[in-house]
Amino acid sequence: MTMPASPPVLIVGDSGSTKTVWRIVSQGETPEERRQGGFNPNYFSFEGFAEEVRRAFSEPEWAELRGELYFYCSGCGVGEMREAVEELLQELFPRMRVEVQHDLMGAARATCGDQPGIACILGTGSNSMCYDGVQEVDKVPSLGFILGDEGSGVDMGRRLLRAYFYRELPADLRQPLQALLPGGREELVERLYHSEGPATFLAAFAGFVGEHRRHPFCAQLLEDCFRGFVQSHVLKYEQAASWPVHFVGSVAFHFQEELLQVLREANLTPGKILKEPLDELVRYHRAHRVESL
Structure with a gap:
């Protein structure tokens, strides 16, 4: 007797340097969520991810x-890297139809859907692209946590730590920050150059900025971070004057008051600001499924 085939499921995953979240949708059931550590193929091992x-x-x-x-995964914008991750997931899920995209495409599908817009990520790192409702039409390159990531948690941590070690941080902020880095410069060098996940380490200091966001120093730091992102990315697109500018990521979500102020000053049209893209990505893929669910 032939057993009936199991009903098709939809699995959508979103991964950054900090965390990976999976959503599993089965017919007639409440979606399940699974979480694991972050993954970026440029900085983390494939074996550990698997x-x-x-x-x-x-x-x-x-x-x-x-x-x-x-x-959807940060670091999967290059074809070779995307193919390697796709092959790995295909081995783990042999009966699934697997598609891997960079996290920016996930941000675009989650915020723009089938409409044109500028999709941006402000989380641990940052990125942006122009999306016509189907595909990327223009993209300012992301230069990573050493040269780029303007407006991100990495940018905040980088600016904050530079001010601390260069003795530019106000006295009333030095002691609470010192408690977060008791090993001083030696600990900083170890975490940045000899440990896995240096971007995650830097981005963790965005929490400190958030706790002190009303302090004049941190308020100016936030303004400088977001202004740097808008100038380096968004204003480089000729469509910026007419297309909405959407954001995905914890930094954009938690600091949206400061972000919106910078957007208004630049005469840009704010769009959606999502902390995480998964709910909208599940809606998007349910509407575009090969097999109905």
Whole structure:
């Protein structure tokens, strides 16, 4: 007797340097969520990522799932890297149709949907692109946490730590910041140059900026960060004057008051500001599924 085929499922994953979140949608059931550590193929090992996926999807029947899997990941903008991640996930989910895209495409689909707009990411790092409702039409390159990531948590941490070590940080902020980095310069060098996840380390200091956002120094730091992103990215697009500017990411979400002020000063049209794209990505893919769910 032939067993009936299992109903198709939809799996959507979103990964940055800090965390990876999966949403599993089965017919007629409440979507499930799974979380694991962050992944960027430029900085993290494929073996470690695969092991975390196996832990997140611990039940043996996951290997038998069929349907569609979409994975959005920072660092997957280059074809070779995207293909490597796609092959890895295809091995882990052999019966799924797997598609891997960079996280910026996820931001565009989540915020713009089928409409044109400028999609931006402000989280651990930063990125942007012009999206016509179907595909990328223009993109200012992202230069990573050493040369770029303007307006991101990395940018905030970088500016804050420079001010601290160059003795430019106001006295009333020095002591509370020192408590977060008791090892001083030696700890800083170790975390930046000899440990995994230096961008995540820098971005963690965005929490300090948030706690002291009303302090004149931190208020100016936020303004400088967001103004730097708008000038380096958004205003480089000729469509910026007429297309809405959307944002995805924890930094954009938690500091949207300061971000919106900078956008207004630049005469830009704010669009959606999402902390995470997954809910909207699930809606997008349910509307564009190969097999109905």
